Amino acid sequence: MSNEKLALLGDEAVALGAIHAGVSASYGYPGTPSTEILEYLIAQYEKGGPVARWCSNEKTALEAALGVSFAGRRSIVTMKHVGLNVAADAFINAALLGIKGGLVIAVADDPGMHSSQNEQDSRFYANFAMVPCLEPRNQQEAYDMTREAFDVSERFHVPVLLRLVTRLSHARAAVKPEKARGQNPVSKTTEKNLWMLLPAFARKNYAALIEKQKELEEWSFRHPVNKFDGSEKDMAIITSGLGGNYFEENLDDFTAMRKKQGKKAPLHLHIGAYPLPEKKIRKLLGAVGDAVDEVLVIEEGQPFITQKLFGIVSDFSVKPVVQCGELDPDNVREALGLPPRKGISISTGELPPRPPQLCQGCPHADSYDAIKKAVTEIDPRPGHPDVGINSDIGCYSLGAAPPWSVPESIVCMGASVGMAKGAADAGLKHCIAVIGDSTFLHSGITSLLDAVAADTPMTVIILDNSIVAMTGCQPTIVPSENLAKLILGCGVKPEHLLELEAKKQIVEENAAKLKKEIEYRGLSVVIFKRECLEAFRKKR
Numbered sequence: 458m459s460n461e462k463l464a465l466l467g468d469e470a471v472a473l474g475a476i477h478a479g480v481s482a483s484y485g486y487p488g489t490p491s492t493e494i495l496e497y498l499i500a501q502y503e504k505g506g507p508v509a510r511w512c513s514n515e516k517t518a519l520e521a522a523l524g525v526s527f528a529g530r531r532s533i534v535t536m537k538h539v540g541l542n543v544a545a546d547a548f549i550n551a552a553l554l555g556i557k558g559g560l561v562i563a564v565a566d567d568p569g570m571h572s573s574q575n576e577q578d579s580r581f582y583a584n585f586a587m588v589p590c591l592e593p594r595n596q597q598e599a600y601d602m603t604r605e606a607f608d609v610s611e612r613f614h615v616p617v618l619l620r621l622v623t624r625l626s627h628a629r630a631a632v633k634p635e636k637a638r639g640q641n642p643v644s645k646t647t648e649k650n651l652w653m654l655l656p657a658f659a660r661k662n663y664a665a666l667i668e669k670q671k672e673l674e675e676w677s678f679r680h681p682v683n684k685f686d687g688s689e690k691d692m693a694i695i696t697s698g699l700g701g702n703y704f705e706e707n708l709d710d711f712t713a714m715r716k717k718q719g720k721k722a723p724l725h726l727h728i729g730a731y732p733l734p735e736k737k738i739r740k741l742l743g744a745v746g747d748a749v750d751e752v753l754v755i756e757e758g759q760p761f762i763t764q765k766l767f768g769i770v771s772d773f774s775v776k777p778v779v780q781c782g783e784l785d786p787d788n789v790r791e792a793l794g795l796p797p798r799k800g801i802s803i804s805t806g807e808l809p810p811r812p813p814q815l816c817q818g819c820p821h822a823d824s825y826d827a828i829k830k831a832v833t834e835i836d837p838r839p840g841h842p843d844v845g846i847n848s849d850i851g852c853y854s855l856g857a858a859p860p861w862s863v864p865e866s867i868v869c870m871g872a873s874v875g876m877a878k879g880a881a882d883a884g885l886k887h888c889i890a891v892i893g894d895s896t897f898l899h900s901g902i903t904s905l906l907d908a909v910a911a912d913t914p915m916t917v918i919i920l921d922n923s924i925v926a927m928t929g930c931q932p933t934i935v936p937s938e939n940l941a942k943l944i945l946g947c948g949v950k951p952e953h954l955l956e957l958e959a960k961k962q963i964v965e966e967n968a969a970k971l972k973k974e975i976e977y978r979g980l981s982v983v984i985f986k987r988e989c990l991e992a993f994r995k996k997r
């Protein structure tokens with residue numbers, strides 16, 4: 458290993474850290490801002506590196522990783538924060554197992570919702586599952602902590618959650634790699650009771666997990682990343698993740714301001730390893746003087762540390778910097794009592810808004826033209842009260858904008874099919890689910906099985922562009938040519954499975970065929986097919 462530094466995205470630093478930690482297999486489902494971790498690992502796999510594969514969804518990815526751990530080898534699973542909801546069943550139960558080969562779950566949160574439907578903070582999940590969490594503040598820590606996470610997982614026999622955020626995942630900085638470690642040999646676990654969550658075993662394992670918390674707290678108490686600096690006892694500041702960087706970015710000005718007030722740097726505790734180092738927090742707050750009654754918490758995401766502090770301290774008021782959106786150097790500066798930075802102010806007031814939109818020539822545009830036409834013919838009244846159109850997560854969400862304005866709900870991966878079924882059960886006359894091929898395979902297919910079982914009068918429209926387009930054109934798990942066979946295998950009647958080409962020239966024809974299926978009083982599936990233009994361009 459040369460000493461050369463590499464310029465890596467935070468996501469790439471995690472991937473390289475995993476390879477250098479001796480990972481044997483990596484799995485994931487694409488989701489911004491986590492996608493580049495597995496893309497990097499897959500690129501290495503294609504050059505002969507360890508196994509790395511996209512999976513149907515985050516739960517199947519985590520289950521495959523559990524199998525790797527069961528076989529004694531190291532594995533990493535990657536997903537965005539909402540993906541952890543999908544994987545939650547496996548994740549929470551994994552904490553009760555006797556993890557053998559190190560298991561790391563890298564979850565990228567999206568504060569500010571740049572490309573997500575919520576801002577949930579994965580530190581709550583680690584706390585809920587009672588497993589350690591590492592939260593890097595820069596690309597070097599992303600590399601180092603990934604390597605460490607595998608060791609911690611094997612030391613305490615628990616999965617370890619690595620919490621990333623958008624600005625870390627998608628920013629590039631220098632990383633100095635260390636010597637790579639080899640892979641574990643295959644060595645299947647022989648302690649069956651540690652892997653069988655039958656109630657009799659699960660009770661014991663759960664008690665052991667609770668007992669393990671003392672060791673984990675001791676580990677986080679001694680972890681070098683959870684460290685103090687500053688000396689003045691008039692103020693207490695706690696930072697975590699990128700909050701530590703933004704605090705440091707303002708430190709010169711903050712120190713100068715305090716110098717004028719005759720004060721030195723205040724006591725400061727940075728936290729990057731969880732469970733929360735409660736003893737260190739008590740030490741911090743025990744050290745501050747009588748003048749302090751406020752703790753400033755600079756953390757990004759939901760107020761995890763802030764809420765935990767309420768259980769530790771009672772004499773202090775705890776103040777987070779932001780509760781919604783991202784931290785940045787400016788809001789941290791304001792929280793520190795500093796005046797706004799001087800500099801060039803850039804006014805964006807006169808720029809026209811540029812909302813995301815479908816690419817010119819996107820096949821979804823032609824599908825939406827046909828859907829809109831069919832729906833308008835069925836119910837021409839404003840808001841077509843007899844027709845409900847539930848949509849899903851993917852490029853086609855952009856059909857919510859004019860000129861189509863077709864989707865009426867977008868909730869979570871796969872929800873369109875279940876919601877259309879529920880609306881049909883409730884008595885809404887014409888119920889439609891609009892879902893992409895990858896989202897359908899991720900979690901729409903299970904609701905289709907429910908609809909088949911009840912022969913629910915509804916129409917599932919699958920927009921098959923042969924790719925996971927929105928996250929950068931990853932392959933779908935079932936190729937287009939097999940999609941219809943899969944749907945027939947689910948029990949959909951062949952006479953109510955249509956495959957249409959999403960083409961501008963045949964919009965009228967497609968709308969007429971679609972209208973017939975929407976009006977049919979049973980379950981129908983209509984697949985609109987045409988390759989994503991971006992994928993086509995990349996292939997060429």
Ligand code: SF4
Pocket residue numbers: 814815816818819820821852922926927989990991992
């Ligand atoms: S990336 Fe592909 S599917 Fe997405 S909007 Fe562009 S052409 Fe359409």
